[in-house]
Amino acid sequence: MKFAIVVNEGPYTHQASDSAYHFARAALEGGHAIYRVFFYHDGVHNGTRLASPPQDERDVVNRWSKLAAEHDIDLVVCVAAAQRRGIVDAAEKKRHAKDADNIAPGFRISGLGQLIEAGIRADRLMAFGD
Amino acid sequence: MTDEATAAPPGAVKKFMYINRRAPHGGNYAQEGLEVALIGAAFDQEVSLAFIDDGVFQLKTGQDTAAAGLKNFTAAFAALGDYEVKRIYVEAESLARRGLTADDLMPLMYEDEDDDYAEKPLIEIIGKDALADLIERQDVLLNF
Numbered sequence: 001m002k003f004a005i006v007v008n009e010g011p012y013t014h015q016a017s018d019s020a021y022h023f024a025r026a027a028l029e030g031g032h033a034i035y036r037v038f039f040y041h042d043g044v045h046n047g048t049r050l051a052s053p054p055q056d057e058r059d060v061v062n063r064w065s066k067l068a069a070e071h072d073i074d075l076v077v078c079v080a081a082a083q084r085r086g087i088v089d090a091a092e093k094k095r096h097a098k099d100a101d102n103i104a105p106g107f108r109i110s111g112l113g114q115l116i117e118a119g120i121r122a123d124r125l126m127a128f129g130d
Numbered sequence: 131m132t133d134e135a136t137a138a139p140p141g142a143v144k145k146f147m148y149i150n151r152r153a154p155h156g157g158n159y160a161q162e163g164l165e166v167a168l169i170g171a172a173f174d175q176e177v178s179l180a181f182i183d184d185g186v187f188q189l190k191t192g193q194d195t196a197a198a199g200l201k202n203f204t205a206a207f208a209a210l211g212d213y214e215v216k217r218i219y220v221e222a223e224s225l226a227r228r229g230l231t232a233d234d235l236m237p238l239m240y241e242d243e244d245d246d247y248a249e250k251p252l253i254e255i256i257g258k259d260a261l262a263d264l265i266e267r268q269d270v271l272l273n274f
Contacts (some may be wrong), residue, residue, distance in 0.1 A: 006272070041162055081163060084158070112169040119270040120173065122170050127272060 003027050005037045006115060008129025010045035012053075015127040017046050021063055023126060028071055031107045036074040036106070036118040039107075043129065047077040049104035051069035061104050063077035068106030076114045077105045144269035146155045150185035154204055155195055160188050161203040163274025168206070171213035176219040179210070180261060185225045189235045189253070204214060204236075211240030211252050218253045222259050 003011045003023060008014035023035050039046050068075050077087055083096070089103040103109065119125045136266060148167050154160045170177055181189055188204060195202040210218070225231065238252040257262075265271065 040166075041159060059144060104135075112166055113172065116164065116170045116173045116175070119272075120144055120175065121144060124271050125272075129273075 001027075002033045002035050002121070002123045004118035004125045005126045005128075006037045006118075006125065007037065007039050007043040007046060008041045008078070010042035014042075014115070014129070016130075017043065017060055017064075018058075018125070020128040021060070021067065023128070024067060024073070031044050034071070034073050035122045036076055036114065038118055039075070039077045040081055040112075040115065041129065042081075044082045044085050045078045046057045047082070047087050047107040049073070050102045057085045065106040066106050073106075073130065077103070077107055077109045078115070079109050079111055082109050131158065141148045143175055145168060145178075145273070146179050146270045147158060147180055147265065148273060149182060149265075149271060149273045150182045151183045152175050152186055152188075153184040154190075154193065155198060155200050159274045160185075163191050163272070164203060164206060166274070167210065167215060168213050171215065172243040174214070177216060178213050178219060178264075179267070180219040180221070182221045182261070184224075185229060186220055186235075189218075189220065189233060189238075190230070193226075207236055207238060211238060214262040216240060216250065218262055219264065220253055222255050222257050224258075225255065 005020050006015050007020045011017045020037065024037065027034060046061060046064060047114060053059050064075055083092070087103060087109070088098055088101040088112060089109045090101050092109060093101040132139065148163055150160060150163055152159050167179060189207065193202055193204050220235065228260045232255055235253055240252050241247040242250050
């Protein structure tokens with residue numbers, strides 16, 4: 001089965017990103033495919049490479065980056081939600097004349113259309129969050 | 131909007147329902163939920179919205195957010211009829227529990243292109259069992 005995943009909450013405060021990650025791993029191990037993971041609302045905070053959690057804790061952002069690299073998974077951060085919350089890639093840095101970018105490896109910033117398209121293309125859209 | 135919609139693959143029409151459960155101005159879920167509905171219009175899917183629990187407050191007339199320092203994004207609900215949204219379902223029990231009636235809701239309309247562009251009301255108030263049946267028949271559900 002081809003799954004799409006949407007993560008609607010930020011890391012650590014909320015379980016959504018952890019649950020989505022474990023779901024994705026289990027789905028892949030079960031022979032299923034992940035069409036895309038879309039990060040919306042505060043979920044965009046899962047895509048900053050500037051997070052530095054204590055070394056004896058899980059690294060939520062890094063875990064997504066590694067999963068994307070290992071399984072070639074499309075991690076998409078919503079541009080409108082990212083702009084509000086300060087998640088920035090090189091193109092957004094230039095467009096809004098910011099002094100830095102912070103997008104983590106394996107993530108890309110794109111539009112809400114990517115969420116709708118994922119809903120159309122995938123067999124099931126799994127949403128994680130309140 | 132900096133969004134660029136990609137075309138839906140031909141032939142794939144799914145039933146999308148956006149379910150709004152929260153009051154409008156206490157967080158960004160409602161506003162960002164509406165943004166999904168507006169962007170989704172470009173994909174030629176069968177789209178409806180449902181308002182349940184405190185979500186029914188999103189459609190209340192006469193909202194004034196000035197004192198809270200917030201943009202009143204709910205003005206954009208009036209545009210939904212132009213965005214291929216044919217039906218907005220409001221759960222009757224949620225309305226009644228909050229002391230609201232149909233008269234408290236924005237008079238949202240759409241033009242029915244299959245009926246000589248007659249103006250028709252977008253909002254339908256339905257009971258929770260009927261709404262549950264509708265939810266059961268959707269392909270994609272997103273909660274905001």
